[in-house]
Amino acid sequence: MSKTVVEYTARRVTYETSLPIKDVLAKLDAEINKPGGGPSVFRLLREAKTRTDLEEGFNTLTAGGTFVYFAETAYHRFLNAYFGTTSTPQTYVYVFGNPLIAQSMLKHDLTGALHVPLSVLITEKADGTGTKIVYDDPTSTIPVPASQGGPVNADLQAATEQLSQKLEKLLQTVLG
Known part of the structure; x- marks a missing residue:
């Protein structure tokens, strides 16, 4: 048995808006096709047999957008x-x-699966004056070197930067 520990620093991004949480959630739900996602995503992942099945299926599920809804947890309830x-x-x-x-x-790098799909926290400001959206920037969490001080794969870094840009664009659309 062996164990490797690699320390890295992540960036946490917080957006704040005066929009009520119900409005933010409604816009996000529309942008990520919440009604068409969820169980349909998992069914497609389970049943697809070819690249074409996956590409056609996810192009349908994103409904012209970039991302599709997988799931949510309402932390305030529990x-x-x-x-x-x-x-x-x-x-x-x-x-x-x-x-x-x-x-x-x-x-x-398959360890990127620790951070995709993306997770985003949406919370009502405690004083009721709006909403916060918080996430860890994928560019800071996915391209981690295999060993302490080792190199980061340049192609992985570039792909992750594209993901971060797509996430930023989504959130700016939701909050804009």
Whole structure:
């Protein structure tokens, strides 16, 4: 048995807006085709037999967008239940992505699967004045060297930068 530990630094990005969380969620749901995603994504991943099946399926599921909805967790619900309160600000973690984009990174390093599909936290500001969206920049979490001080794969870095740009564009559309 052997164990390798590689330390790296990630960048956490936070957007803040005065938009109410319901409006942010509605815009995000539309941009990532929430109604067409979820179970359909997992069915496609389970049943696709060819590259063509995957490409046609995900081009349909993204509905002309870049990403498709996978799942979400409503953290405020379980925290309120656990603590017997009703005061936890609405807080969701959305999981979304596009395997056609993910493959551009995973072909270089399968450990990138730790960070795709993407996870984004959407939370109501505690004072009720708007919403925050928080995520870890994929460019800082996916291209990690195999050993401490080792090189980062340049093709992986480039593919991850494209993913980060697509995520930024999505969030600016949602919040704009």
